[in-house]
Amino acid sequence: MSFYNDILSSAGELANARAAKVITVRADQHTALDLHSFWTLFNAAWDFVVQSESVSRKHSCKTFHQARLSQSAKLVEDEQWNPVEVPPAIQHLVNLLVDASFHDPPEFKLSALSDPTSPLPPPSPLLPNSPALQVNGAPIQPSSPVPSPLMPPNTPKHLQADSKRRGSHTPGKHLKIEERNFFAVSATLEVLALLSDYMRVIVNLPSLVTDTMSRIIELLKAFNSRTCQVVLGAGAMRSAGLKNITAKHLALASQSLSIMISLVPYVRETFRRHLSQKQAVMLVEFDKLKRDYQEHQNEIHAKLIAIMGDRLSAHIRTLQAVRWDIAKQGGGVNDYMELLVKETVTLHKVLSRYLSLSIVEYVMTQVFAAINHRLSEEYAGIDLPSQESKERLLADAKFLHEKLSALKNVRAPTAMLTIVVQEKRIEHKSPPPAPALNAAPxxxxxxxxxxxxxxxxxxxxTTTPAPTFSPSVNSExxxxxxxPSPDPSSISxxxxxxxxxxxxxxxxxxxxxxxxxxxxxxxxxxxxxxxxxxxQQMDDADESLAVPVKEEAQSGSRAASPLLPSPSEDPQPQQTxxxxxxx
Structure with a gap:
């Protein structure tokens, strides 16, 4: 495909050169033409120029865009995701991108490049192996401590004077966008330099505005998707040799996305100034692009919460193995709680260093809620055999609440775990009763x-008076x-x-x-x-005594006494x- 593009470009250049010679040779004849003939010649020549420009424009834009697209992908894949200092030249470029939303900066015009007093550094070259990616002939590695290629050691004096005049003669720890500070990695700073090249195109070539807008949207989309692949997709473990993806890497990736989210509205406004009313409907693509970046950033924040969720699951498995009937040697809280608090505090420290306070509060609030929910479920299922075990569990809950409440810029978690433990009952497991055979009556x-x-x-x-016996009745x-052993037949x-x-x-x-x-x-x-x-004398072999009781009674008759047999019944004892x- 590049072969045909080269042929087309060469043919266009040759046609323009031959046409120019013909017009130059016939300059005297053309001056003698009447108005109608000159108008016809002018329109024909102008159509030829426009069509040649259209063919050349598409070819030039494509080559220009592909070179920067390849650079962007390579920079992101090789990124180590460590914070770097922001060179003064990069900070100046970002300031120009913000200013371009109101007016065309003189530094972006091509005529300004030949001006020795211009503070604008040379534009980024087209090829990946250009000197812009090298310092003293050595390629620059992302996140390296060497100065930015846009501000090499032999920086001209006029650039140094401009940096001093803006108060940024030394590299800063943050990239500033309208009084907002961001941590940046090397790949993000380089992509910002590539973005400034597109802005130069629309300032100097108004006819290429629409083509440039589609190309710049494609560049930013590619940066977003490539960042997602290497960080959330763990592609950096293969491309950049990282051992694992940590909370620090995720936080710095979120900062890179925040930089782009902050700059997209300014870039959109710059294009709006150079588009007609009919073409302004194309600006909706920038709104979609910003939403894509925000969704990606939300996924990174969800990943931070998921990391703590995985660690919490590991600590819960340790909690389930705790013997609550055995006191911990040395006292103090249990090991699972110490590690859980340590890792939660570490996460808060990393996030507080690299992310904004609103994002830190959101992530940590979700982490606190997950900890309370998961641990409350586990605590509810624990059987506490003694008051000492309950005190141990209560100490764990209080330790967690105390340490997390001390974290800055985050609302303290609720005391739900402490309440759950305090309301738990002690399960007294009494020994089973001894068998009756072993107990002496x-x-x-x-x-x-x-x-x-x-x-x-x-x-x-009873209120029955005591009977008086007649002397003639035998009292027996x-x-x-x-x-002791009567004959049943002898009983009357x-x-x-x-x-x-x-x-x-x-x-x-x-x-x-x-x-x-x-x-x-x-x-x-x-x-x-x-x-x-x-x-009789009781022996140890007796287990129980069966006492038969008869409770039936005929209606309208007295119940028979269990001491004496009824006349109508069998004299043998009955057991009901x-x-x-x-x-």
Whole structure:
């Protein structure tokens, strides 16, 4: 393609030279022409010049643009992303870019380059291997401490005088744009020098304004995309040999984007002054370009937040491995909290050094919110076995809040973690009860359970008067005392009666309809289902005592006493349910 372009350029130059000779030879004849003939000759010659210029213009603009596009890409790929001092010449160029939005600076006009009093340094050359990228024959490496190629060691006296007159005779740490300071890297400063070359074109060649505008937008878009590839895409680890991409690299990339975002409105206004009303609609491309830069910058800030998110995840894994039932040797907060606070403070220090206060506050606020949210979830799931473990966790939360609240230019985080820990309950894990086989029953435990059972049955107090026994009735029927092992057949199914024939009430209790009568033991004997057994010595093998209780009652009849069998029932003891009572 370049071969055909060279042929076209050579043919245009040859045609212009031959046409000029023909017109020069016929100069005397042309002066004798009438008005109509001269008008025809002039229009033909002018059309030829315009068409030749159009062909040459496209070729020249393309060559001019491609050379600077290649330079820009190479500079960004080789950038080490370290801050450099801003040479006075670069600062002066930036001031001229700002001034061009109001008027055409005399320093941008080509006639000013031949003026020995002009403060403008020579324009950047077209080829990548031009002397503009070399100092004393040695190529310049990005972010190197050597002076800028636009201000070499043998700077002319008139440039030094201009720098002194502007009060910037020494390199500065910041690039100033309308009282705003920015940190800059070498690649960004070089691209600004290339940008000034495009501004010279529109000042000196008004017919190339539209072509130059599309080229300058393409240059700035390429710088934006290439910066994204080498920083967010970690391309600098391959192209520039970086070991990793740090928060410092991200912060400096954000500063480079901020420089371009600040200059785009001035460049847009410069083109607006040189465009017609109909052509002014093309300026919307600059607005789109600025939004692209801002979106890229937001992605960088989100990456800074994500870096701390990854570190927080690593510290949470360490938190999950903490033994809260074992005190930390040496005391103090736990290791995960010390490292988390240290890294958060380091991030704040780096951002505060290179970024504006508004961006620092935004990023750190998001980091604080992420820390509180993630740690509160983890703290809620921790089981604290003792008050000492709760104090340790509370010390971690207070340490975090104290250190982060001390950071400057950032709103202090909330005390949410401290509140979460203070509201946590201590999980007392009591040992499981010992099996009943291993526990020796207390003496007379059988009698204690029977006495306690009587209280649960809620038997109302009796008001029945004590009966008077007739001399003719055997008193043993009222209070029968059976042998330790009676024969069930020997027990009379008929309940004892008084002398007048009325049934005797149950001993030590009473029955009513719907209620269960429970008799207390007599003469230290255990009574159950009408059987009286002599107390026996308890051994360790006894685990529980089953006491059968019958609670059924026929409607309209008295409930039978559990001490004596009912006449209609089997004299054998019946068990309708067992209550197992432990020793």
């Amino acid at each position: 207390a003496p007379h435990s059988r009698f204690s359970t029977i006495f306690s059972r009587t209280e649960t049955l809620k038997v109302p107090p 029927k009222a209070l029968p005392v059976l042998s 199914p008929t309940p004892p009666v008084f002398s007048d024939g009325t049934p005797t009430p149950p001993v030590n209790g009473h029955t009513s309809e719907g209620e269960t009568a429970v008799s207390l033991p007599l003469n230290d004997a255990v009574v159950a289902d009408g059987l009286v057994e002599e107390p 349910g067992d209550m197992h009572l432990g020793p």
